[in-house]
Amino acid sequence: MIGRGLLERLEKANKLDRLGDPLQRKLQEGLRGRVRDALHGVWLGHPLHPAIVQVPIGAWFSAAVLDALPRMETCATVLVGVGTASAVPAIAAGWNDWSDLATAPRRVGLVHAVANAVGVGLYGASLVARLTGNHRLGKQLAYGGLGAVSLGGYLGAHIVYRFAAGVNQAAPIEQQIPEGWHDLCEFRALGDNQKLVAHIGEIPVLVSRTGDTVTAMVERCGHETGPLGEGEVVQVDGSACVVCPWHGSTFRLADGAVVRGPATTDQPTLRTRINRGCVQAALA
Structure with missing residues (x-):
């Protein structure tokens, strides 16, 4: 019930529109034609974002498992790097989809994007720490990033299952x-x-x-x-x-x-x- 109440607050948080409305217009103006269609996944037959987001999430979850094991620092570092790099196209596709959402899911989507941005930032910092030899700090930052993107995933699922965003509503x-x-x-x-x-x-x-x-x-x-x-x-x-x-x-x-x-x-x-x-x- 606590989670549901928080989600309902986000859906009704019209203060988010001060940022969301102009950002939506900018994205619609900047993303057009074939680029917009490609990011939506018209060529794929269903939305692109939920398909490609599996790459960074899978890499980061795998890195979390390896971070809990001894002498797996190199492998975990590679996976953190793969996840961080692959997050870029997933973010682009996500913002493209977000720009066509109705008001209430767009508000939740804005917080979803912020949570994921925090997560990507923490993973980027984790990668830097690992590459400079500070694997302990790298692990700590990565677990923080995993928490942030997990929150983002929870909000993303709410957008899909509560508002049917991205599904064929016909x-x-x-x-x-x-x-x-x-x-x-x-x-x-x-x-x-x-x-x-x-x-x-x-x-x-x-x-x-x-x-x-x-x-x-x-x-x-x-x-x-x-x-x-x-x-x-x-x-x-x-x-x-x-x-x-x-x-x-x-x-x-x-x-x-x-x-x-x-x-x-x-x-x-x-x-x-x-x-x-x-x-x-x-x-x-």
Whole structure:
């Protein structure tokens, strides 16, 4: 209960916005295009940050074990160096993801970043101490760093499991669609490379036509459930795409494939067919 109370305070700590809001704008202005997509993990199919953060954490935890054993100073020093160096790309990917978070998780994320920065600083100092022969001090600094990054990991997990940051938030919506075929709209209502929003019960579905192909996808963006039905249709590499009006995630209308982040997974699509002039959809 104590931990939960502290986390709730962080979520509501609007004083953090004095730093977080301008920092978010600076990051969004400075990180653009292919660099931004690469750091999000669009090419990988899921967020890059949680994948590559395993390298520094694994190296540092391994170093902690070796530091507890006799005559393992050299190996532990190598691992501390590997962890500290590999933290750099993990930090870059983390800040990139943070810049697209909503207010409450962004506040927690700011403290998450501070804890990790303290940890990286302590590990950097530990590496210097080890390389200058002071292994005792190096071990002490490293254990302090391990405590800091463990706190950072706890806060990072809260961002994911409390706010679903980085997960495909459209997938649970897709799972609410009943089995069987469902009427969406009349085929003649669809213009080429145009879209409309239909509903299966209360589930909004984005319907579009590219040539003779009709695509139906979950209308709520997988990144933060933005309304794709309100998004602009643009051309990207010769394909018609819809842009989420909230954070700019871009999906190809023909198949729901993600072409620009911050979303990293394709938008869930349904099977479609034309039955007596009516577009119908069913779970894939």
